[in-house]
Structure formats: C-alpha cells, structure tokens
Amino acid sequence: MIGEEQAWQLTARVLELSGPHSVEVALKGTASELTRFANNTVHQNVSESDARVCVRIFHGQRTGAAITNRLEPAGLAAAVQKAREFASHGTPDPHLPRMVRQPAPAALHAFDPATATHSPDARAELVGGLCRQAAGIGLRASGAFRVAAEELAVATSEGTFAYHAGTAADFQTVVMGDGSSGWAHAAHWKATEIPVPDLGEEAIRKAVDGKGPRTFEPQSTTVVLEPYATADLVMMLNFVGMGAQSVIEGQSWMVDRIGKQAMSEQVSIWDDGRDSEGLPLAFDFEGVPKQRVDIVRAGVVQGPVYDRKTANRLGAASTGHALSPFLPALVRGYGPLALNLRMAVGESTTEELIASTEHGLYITRFHYTRTVHPRDCVVTGMTRDGVFVIEDGRLAYPIKDLRFTQSYVSALNEVERIGAETRLLADDFIGMSVRAPAIKLKSFRFTGATA
Amino acid sequence: MHDLLERAIEQATHRGAEYADARIVENQAETLLMRDGVMEVLDSSEDLGFGVRVLLNGGWGFASSHDLRAAEFERVTELAIRIAKASARVPGENVDLGPPVTSRGSYLTPIQNDPFSIPLDQKIAVLAAADTGMARAAGVRVRESNLVFIKEKKWFVNSDGAQTEQTIIETGGGMVATAVGEGEVQTRSYPTSFGRQQLTAGWEAVEQWDLPGNAERIGSEAVALLTAERCPPGTSDIILSGDQLALQVHESCGHPIELDRVFGTEAAYAGTSFLTTEKLGTFRYGSEHVNITADSVRPRGLGTFGWDDEGVPAQSTPIVRDGGFIGYLMSREMASRIGLNSNGCMRASGWNRIPLIRMTNVSLEPGEWSLQDLIADTEAGIYMETNRSWSIDDRRYNFQFGTEIGYEIKNGKLGRLYRNPTYTGITPEFWNSCDAVCGDQDWKMWGTPNCGKGQPSQIAHTGHGAAPARFRRIQVGIHQ
Secondary structure: OOOHHHHHHHHHHHHHHOOOOEEEEEEEEEEEEEEEEEOOEEEEEEEEEEEEEEEEEEEOOEEEEEEEOOOOHHHHHHHHHHHHHHHHHOOOOOOOOOOOOOOOOOOOOOOOHHHHOOOHHHHHHHHHHHHHHHHHOOOEEEEEEEEEEEEEEEEEOOOOEEEEEEEEEEEEEEEEOOOOEEEEEEEEOOHHHOOHHHHHHHHHHHHHHOOOOEOOOOOEEEEEEOHHHHHHHHHHHHHOOOEHHHHHOOOOOOOOOEOOEOOOOOOOEEEOOOOOOOOOOOEOOOOOEOOOEEEEEOOEEOOOEOOHHHHHHHOOOOOOOOOOOOOOHHHHOOOOOOOEEEEOOOOEOHHHHHHOOOEEEEEEEEEEEEEEEOOOOEEEEEEEEEEEEEEOOEEEEEEOOEEEEEEHHHHOOOEEEEEEEEEEEEEOOOOEEEEEEEEEEEEEEEEEEOO | OHHHHHHHHHHHHHOOOOEEEEEEEEEEEEEEEEEOOEEEEEEEEEEEEEEEEEEEOOEEEEEEEOOOOHHHHHHHHHHHHHHHHHHOOOOOOOOOOOOOOOOEEEEEOOOOOOHHHOOHHHHHHHHHHHHHHHHOOOOEEEEEEEEEEEEEEEEEEEOOOOEEEEEEEEEEEEEEEEEEEOOEEEEEEEOOOOOOEEEOOOOHHHHHHOHHHHHHHHHHHHHHHHOOEEOOOEEEEEEEOHHHHHHHHHHHHHOOOEHHHHOOOOOOOOOOOOOOHHHOOOOEOOOOOOOEEEEOOOOOOOOOOOEOOOOOEOOEEEEEEOOEEOOOEOOHHHHHHOOOOOOOOEEOOOOOOOOEEOOOEEEEOOOOEOHHHHHHOOOEEEEEEEEEEEEEOOOOOEEEEEEEEEEEEEOOEEEEEEEOOEEEEEHHHHHHOEEEEEOHHHOEEEEEEEEEEOOOOEEEEEEEEEOOEEEEEEEEOOOO
C-alpha cells in the first residue's frame, strides 16, 4: 500500500515538476492475488504489485499525457517531460473545459484489511473444499478467486486532491459434468462476505440437474433470467449507450428515447459509486466526486453519465464517470461509462418467477455477447452453464445451449416480474460492477442452437 | 537485467523449486487518436516490471512487481514459493515439462524505420490527412483515426539454463468513419475494424496503409450503407474478405486448438474446445482447400518473435492440412500430456502476468484463385468485408459474425450494397463448405491486438494471414 500521505507527496512532486501548466495527475496502486482452479486442482496462482502515475498536461486547450510505473524521481521527470512535449504538439480541443478545483469527496469506507491480506493458503482451503466435493460426485470444478487492494489518488494544479483506498473480492466457478455444467459468481469488497461453499453448492446443483440436455428448436419464448444473465443486459446497455459520448455521437440506444417510456414500468437502473453494497469508489479519474445517476426510472429513460468533457459539450455537470487513463486508449474511446450499476428489485422469489411461467426457458447466464446493432442495443450471444425448459410452472428438463439475437431495450420492455434477491457481479478489466436481480421476460428471441 | 533474474532463479531453486523462470519486461508505447479533427489522445506510456514463476511440490506459484530493487526481487521470489506451496494443497496431475529448454541469444524485430524516431508532427499529419479525407464524404458524423507504436524489451531466464533477450516492435493504425441516419448507425473501417491493423513492423507499415488515400472512400461507404438494402436472410454462397477471414480463423480455429482449453484449464472463463485430443490426426476440420498453419516466424505477424515466454524457439506448426486436423498450440506442460514437445506458444501480456497458451500467427494458407476470378465464378452470393460483430460459443462451435459491408454477387459480378450482413454456422460444417481460397496476390498478414484470455485478464496480440475465400450454402441474415 502507498497510503494517503505518500500518495499526496508523489502527486505533489509531479505537479511541481510540471511547472506553470495546468496539470492533472492520477496515481493508481494495485496489490492483487488470484487463485485459479480447473479439473479440481489449483493450476494457476498469481500475485501482482504495481503502482503507476498518469500525468496529463494542458497547454491551453491542447493536452498530452504520459504514464509510467517508474516512480523514482528520474522516472517521474521523464514522464512529465514526455507529457509536456506531447501537449505542445496536440491540436486545440474546443470542447475541453477549463480546469477547476473539485470539491473533496465525502469520506467512504470501502477498505477491508482482512481482504487486503487474504492469503493464498486461505483461498486454497476454500477452493480445495469445492474441488473435493465436486470430485466426490464425479464432477469437475473450475474457477477463480481474486482479492485486491487498490488505491487511487487524483491531484491537479488547481488544488484538487482526492484519495481512495478500497478492497475487492470476486469468486466464480463452473462445475462440469459430462454434457452439463453449472455456474456461480459473486463479488464484494469484503472477501468474508463471499459465501464460497454456498456458491459451490449452487454450481454443483445446476451441473447435476443439467445432465442429459435435450435439443430445443430456437424460437421466441418467455424466459426467466438468473441475475448473471440480467447483469449482462445491464452491462451491454452501459457499453452501448449509458455514456454521454455515444449519445452525442448518435450511436446510443438512448437517442430519441430520453424522457420516454422505453422499458417496463418495473425497470429502474441507476449508477451509484457510493453504494456500500457495490464496489464503492468516491470519485472518478478526473477527481470529480461520483454522483448517483438514474439511467432508467420506472421504465423512462433519464439520461447518460458524464465526464468533464462530455458535460461541457452538452451544458451539463460531470457526474464523476471519467474512465481510467490507465485503460487502453481505444477502450477510453467509449468516453464516460457507468461503473457502479444497480437494477431495482421486485418482490418475487426465483421459485415464483418459475411457478408463474406456463411455457418458457430458465437461463443461468449469457456468454460472448456482442452488439449487432447499437441504436436498439441488438445483441447476439449464447446461453451457458444451465438452460432448462419450464413447463407448467416447474423446471421440466435441461436443454443444449441456444444462440439469441435480441434487442436488450425491447427485452426490458417485456419484463413481467422481478426477483427480490440480487447478486453483485464485477468485471475487473474496466472496473465495472452490476448488482442485478432475476427477471422474467414475456418474450426473448433465440435464433440458433448448438449441434 | 539477467543478473537480477539469475539471482531469483537461484533463490527459488535453493528453496526447493523443481523449476523456475523469471522475466523482466519493459514496454514503451505511443498512442495517438484523432476524433473529428482533434487530437483527443496523445499518450506516451512506460511500463517496467518483473515476474517470477516457480514449480514446487507440483504446484505453480507466480509473483510480480514493478519495483526492480534487489530486496523486492527477494520478496517476490519468496512470495512465488509461498503461493506454489498453497497451490500444492489442491494437487492435480504430476507436472511434466518435457525436455529442458536451454535457449540462448537475442532477437530484434526486423524493421525499416523505427516508429519512435519519426517526429510527432509527421504522425499527426497522417491522422489529420485521414480526418480531412473522411470529412469530404458528406454525412459522416464521427471520424476517428489512430496510430499505436509499441517497443517491448524482454529478458528471460529459467532454471534449465535458458537466457534470452528480445525486442519486439509493433506498429498499428487505422480509421473509422461513422454515419448516423434515422434509427441507423453504420461504420466503415480501414485497413480493418476494431480500431486498427497492427503488425510487427516499423513506420513503413503506416506508409503502406495509406490512410489518407482511403479515407474518403470509407466515409462514402458508411453514408451509402445508411440507405442500403438490409442483407436478406436465407441460405447463400458467400465470399469473405481477407480481414474477415482472419477473425474467422482466430475465433473458430485459433482458440479451439489451444491445448489448455482442450484440457479444461480455461473452462471457467474463455471456455473449452470441441477439438478434443482423440480428434488429432483423425478429424476432418475442413474441406481439402483448407490449410492452416500456426507459426511465430512469418514476417510482420503479431505472433512473430524469437522465443516464447518459456524460452522455446519460434517455429512453424501445421494445424490443418488438406482439411485434416493435425496440430495444436502447446506449452511445455500441455504438450507432454499428449506425448509431444512444446511448439512455443506460451505468451504473457506483460511482466505481471503468467504465460498462457496463446495464438502466434494462425494463418489460412493461400490457394490458387484471384478474387476477381472467384467473384466471376460465383453465380449468386454475397461478398462480405470487415468484421462488425463476432460471437462464438464456449466450445468454439456455434458462431455468428456480422460484417460492416456486403455486396450482392449476381452472375459473377458485384451488385447491390447490403447493410448489416451476418452469417452463422457450426465451425466444421462451415470450413467443410469452403471450395475456394484466393492466392498470394490477395493474401495479407492481419493483426488482432485485442485477444482476451485468462484470469486476471490478458490481452494478447496475434497474427493471422488470410486471403478471401468462398463458402457454399451458408445461413445469412437474421429472420425478423
């Protein structure tokens, strides 16, 4: 851990080296470990310790940036020199707002020392229990258990300084039999809040129940989606249009829908970086405190999330959703994104969602989903790790995986019922999390089947 | 650098490791991205660190750090040992790494012009000219162009006695024109989609692509697609462009031949493979026109290097010959499980990641046709170019791809423009429907700099040579 005091000193040193220009400095420290298992054995087990700085220098409306993980004085000086050189060559960006001092974000508790020090032995103990249980009944368990401690500091020449320390834990498993598989996944900022044995049971039960899958003719039908599949809907809607840049460029599914009823009245989706039931983060990578943003309220599309530049273009205020400068530039091309999403719950149990369905499919999760058409968020993908036919209100039999091609906007206009329980799921590449319930949709379009 | 690594290996073996390797990686990159005439991204990055991997009591451990001081090497090596011991508490099959790997030497990507020596203004001028060209096409809403330059130095040592040093240089670039109409968004990219084409090459690659010379064309095509007829659903013969086939090879051949997927070690994330080991040497993957090779020696491929991250020398492996499936991408550990030796496919995305089996350059070998003759030989069909969307199941069997642009082929000639073309199929059925592959004159090396795999996630850069090819009776479009 770098710690707040040293983070302040490091960023102050970079500001000093940068001279009279407007400067933004982001510092990110990561200490993470991940235990990976497959075929009932731990086969990969890794640890990473890194800290890097991004210095962004503004020459009027021209910018240049440099990233380095060489934090000694020479490394920082070289980065500042490179950012200065690049800034002098850029073209003026008329949409770039003037730098201003950001208010300090309210304190946020998101650091769990037990997660930060979670040991390889502790993970081996938990994972080993699942592996032995699966092996005992002829199944194969695979998955990953990640723990991380992360720090973010942002400082600017205008006097902004914000520091955040947080932890994260994520467990996922696929348990496979011959021709069947089951899945379970959960995240939390406290490792002890992840019920690994229960998740193992969940995946094992699905793998056992899924034995002997039949073929099923692809068609449009009613579906009950577990939270894993629901989360995919929310994540893809985020990538394809919850950020202001895609709205500005006319590519978002929100275009022509803002202020309109586009989804079922039961659907509300929001982003809240301060949600203690998510993976909290108090401010974004521009140092702007995160605001809670309603994306969809009772089915009515409210609007996108903003960073400083897109807010300036649309005459709005940044909502604190600038992406990390440490992501690849082409990922940053998305512009601002929601990173702490949540979908409102209903009142049904999963059993009630199934019991209320005469004919339909029960879906565990989606795999390899990709946008076919952005304006309606039409997505294609496969089902995975447990698909069951529902007949007369009960799970009748498992089937082989199906391909779907479906507008996710239209799908959420087909919501009949929503589950009362949620699951927090995280993606560590961009740093996005979604807390989502199970949902029942009147119709969902399947367009192909696995041979 | 090698001294630091040698000391880590010595420490690991002294502490009982059966095997150890260590890498220092220094990555330098420049990224330029222009959007609508503004240099939106002008970034430099420098990334330096090391990783130590040990095998102890049959368990693997890996630890890494950005801090290259000697004390940190000791801490990290000790941590790798501790992690390996934890792994050994949940044991599996005995690890056999096969014969020792004792490679020695150095390697440098052969290039004509070092992209890091080209003045920044010259690079920006290329993007500005491309932007201006796209702007000439009335109706283009968003113009993006980018250049990426990477220089990665890597020092490697293992406990078998290997000691290598290599420098890989990559150059990438591309542009995208987006047009927006009534409820419709269409994009055209050049040289290929998802941002850029990328090669192990120098500045000469940027000059060869000629982004400015192709800018107005792709802008006009994006606008024309807004009002083009939707690709009609049904069964059709299709001809795929080389860049689309490169991704088709990547997804439906490159991934299922990764032997770690076959043995289930990627099951929880990327998935497994339908190309199980009993199929090696017996399975008809494609028609007699289909020949696929995995190599790390072909010039300009993103999978071209001196040694992999286990120190195994670059080499060439036949994967499919005359349609028959005969080869895998392998590591030392996985190869020994099927009685073979590694063919050098272990690659890590950086100092902070373990090597995984990754594609090198997995290429469809050229056939005999010219694209012109192939179109002329097609009575009715669709020509599809440049990927727009891709999805494939976890065994790499059922896929659906969409391309940016399509043209009707009628009586041997290109006809109407089609928007939103898609095709879908089952991998071996699809490749068995291939009846013609174009030749050397249409064959190019394509780069895929965004291949995700592993946990924690790793982004690999892979190469795929391909020329256009024809496939018979394929399901196209999506019924409404």
